[in-house]
Amino acid sequence: MVRSDIPKSVWHARLGAYLPQRISWRLALGFGLMVVMMVLTLGQATLQGYSQASLNDHFATTDLPRMLRVQSLSLQTEGVGIALTRLVYAPRENRIAEYTDIDARNRRIDGIIELLATELMDTDQETTLKRLQACRAVYAEAFIDTADEIEGNNLPAATALLHDRLNPALKAMLVESNSLLQRERGRIEAQVEQARHHVEQVALWRAIVSGVAIALAIGLSVGTARSVVNPLTQIEEAAQRIARGDYASRVSSTGTQEVDRVGHALNSMTQAVVRHQHELRHLAFHDPLTDLPNRAMLLQPDASGAMVGNSVALMDLARLKTINETLGYATGDTVIKAIALRINDVLQGAAEADLIGPQPVLARISGGTFALVFNAPDRDSVDQLRGRIEVAMAAPAVCNGHSVDLNLAFGLVANNHNAPLQAMDALLRNAEVALHSAKRAALGFAWYSEAQEAARLGHLNLLxxxxxxxxxxxxxxxxxxxxxxxxxxxxxxxxxxxxxxxxxxxxxxxxxxxxxxxxxxxxxxxxxxxxxxxxxxxxxxxxxxxxxxxxxxxxxxxxxxxxxxxxxxxxxxxxxxxxxxxxxxxxxxxxxxxxxxxxxxxxxxxxxxxxxxxxxxxxxxxxxxxxxxxxxxxxxxxxxxxxxxxxxxxxxxxxxxxxxxxxxxxxxxxxxxxxxxxxxxxxxxxxxxxxxxxxxxxxxxxxxxxxxxxxxx
The missing domain is CATH 3.20.20.450 (EAL domain)
Incomplete structure (x- = not known):
């Protein structure tokens, strides 16, 4: 006796466990039973089976990839908008990475548009695509004008172009791409619904011919339909989550090989997007030359505890401009990397000797300027660390056959242990004031003091x-x-x-x-x-x-x-x-x-x-x-x-x-x-x-x- 308190979903799961894992095999089993039971309906059943298989295959190989391309178009357009905002406010040394990102996204957008132009057969879709291409042309022209203003260091004009031309063009592209996506989804859903309706009609016709055959066919047909529709619904929901920026969830296995391949492709795409985002974040918060944290990383409001310290040493390499002009930028880059390696070696030894706290952070601020954030018990420890770094810089760096002296000027800040810990931007600013004081006095180092701050403000007011x-x-x-x-x-x-x-x-x-x-x-x-x-x-x-x-x-x-x-x-x-x-x-x-x-x-x-x-x-x-x-x-x-x-x-x-x-x-x-x-x-x-x-x-x-x-x- 069949228990009525077991949910239908459980029965469907049990039924699916006994069914073959491929849709074509399930259809073949159903049609084989129909051949035994209804020889007269063999032709129609066979035709219907192959038609259904063709529809499913067409969906998996044509419709769904096209829908994913349309969806990828929206994602790339949103990514371009974010990258453009970063480009406008990025320092000059970070613009190359931003341009590379924007160019790559633009190429992906153009490639998707070209593919869609050959695939779309619907007149309304073609009209929407033409509008999208027009918006793309407007965006390309605005991007060139904005890039010119950025390279001319005209930030107000670049910002105005971003808000007045670029963002509206990108929004228009998003509207058109979303319109394409909605129509593709609607068409696919209509096809699925049509196939399902047709299967149910065939099942009803079979019931008239043979009750037993119809019962078996209905059960198999319903199971087959659910094995396709439910996984597709899961894939659609996953695609919508990706569109909303949720990359944590994955499409689970459905027990149907054809649909599982589509789900696996969607999961692979999601992993690629997440990996690319991690790469972008790394580029945004690390120096590309030394792979050290940059100023943006130090000033992150959600920075980790490793970024917190009671002392800061701001170090600047003397004569970097002369090195670049005389020996070339490649030599200058080699010198900067050599300094970073030597300071890291000093930090490792200082931490092992308990001269400073664990997990000091060395960051490259710009040019030949480095910031060292760490915990130190007192000023003497900071001074000893400075002395160790100076000893490490005593030997010249040999670059391409040239011997280059490494002279660093230091601006030092040590927070009083009885005073509240200052914010990182305040510590860096004070260290920079001390560094400038050392340079003006032609000294190797200088400690920050309130007098320096008062003098600096006094000079600003005087000027x-x-x-x-x-x-x-x-x-x-x-x-x-x-x-x-x-x-x-x-x-x-x-x-x-x-x-x-x-x-x-x-x-x-x-x-x-x-x-x-x-x-x-x-x-x-x-x-x-x-x-x-x-x-x-x-x-x-x-x-x-x-x-x-x-x-x-x-x-x-x-x-x-x-x-x-x-x-x-x-x-x-x-x-x-x-x-x-x-x-x-x-x-x-x-x-x-x-x-x-x-x-x-x-x-x-x-x-x-x-x-x-x-x-x-x-x-x-x-x-x-x-x-x-x-x-x-x-x-x-x-x-x-x-x-x-x-x-x-x-x-x-x-x-x-x-x-x-x-x-x-x-x-x-x-x-x-x-x-x-x-x-x-x-x-x-x-x-x-x-x-x-x-x-x-x-x-x-x-x-x-x-x-x-x-x-x-």
């Missing part, structure tokens, strides 16, 4: 006020007279910038000029000083046309290809003769880019402007470059003049400078002369012009006018 200071005339031009040692007459003056801040009072040039140089604001100061000097010279032309004013030119100005044209425009507007305005360039500024500096100096000399080398002797001038420069004055730095009367060795050096300047047809000026003994000495050595507190301090306002009025006309 933000500098532009306003230029616009509102808070700056002042002071002039220090220069006198001929032959005639005793004034020959001109050097212009010195001063800043009278409305709230801070007097701000020393040594406090704001170096930072203005770094940020580029110094060009504003130079232009303001040129305007003031030309305005003063225009007044002097009527009574003292022989006087000149020298204005200091920064390294930033020398790097500006339009600087000479700007000076010419200012001269023309002021109607001051070019020989009355003198430009002073520091020796170190000239040698920063000697070839470009020489071209700029020749352009200025051609308009009749005299040029001077300031602070001579403190830089590293090449005599080969010096003789190419159209310079008319050599100014010996005050460090050589201070106490020159009591230093025979310095006298020989100064005399050699004077003779070299005269040999190159230059006037030689001594800066910083403060005593009569110093003046007598430089006169004896043959110097031409004197400048210093002995003959005149910097003057401004009433004092300057009084000096000017006292000059003989």
């Amino acid at each position: 933000s006020d500098l532009r306003l200071a230029v616009a509102t005339s808070q700056l002042q031009m002071w002039l220090q007279p220069k006198f001929s040692l032959v005639t005793g007459s004034a020959v001109g003056a050097e212009a010195l910038v001063r800043w009278q801040h409305p709230t801070r009072g007097f701000v020393s040039p040594a406090e704001f000029v170096p930072f203005a140089e770094q940020t580029g604001y110094i060009t504003l100061v130079t232009d303001w000083m040129l305007d003031q000097a030309l305005h003063t010279l225009a007044i002097w032309q009527t009574s003292h046309p022989e006087l000149s004013i020298a204005v200091n030119v920064s390294t930033r100005d020398l790097q500006d290809k339009d600087f000479a044209q700007r000076v010419v425009k200012k001269l023309t507007a002021s109607r001051v003769p070019a020989h009355s305005l003198r430009l002073e360039i520091t020796e170190s500024g000239l040698m920063n880019d000697a070839q470009h500096s020489i071209s700029l100096l020749h352009a200025l000399r051609e308009i009749g402007m005299p040029l001077s080398i300031d602070d001579f002797g403190t830089g590293y001038s090449s005599l080969a470059y010096l003789q190419q420069m159209p310079v008319s004055e050599l100014k010996i730095d005050r460090s050589f003049i201070d106490g020159v009367d009591t230093q025979p060795g310095t006298q020989k050096l100064v005399k050699a400078m004077i003779e070299m300047g005269h040999g190159l047809d230059m006037t030689v000026t001594a800066e910083g002369v403060e005593t009569e003994a110093e003046r007598a000495t430089i006169i004896r050595l043959g110097c031409d012009v004197i400048q210093g507190y002995l003959t005149g301090r910097p003057l401004h306002g009433v004092a300057l006018q009084a000096w000017f009025d006292g000059l003989p006309t």
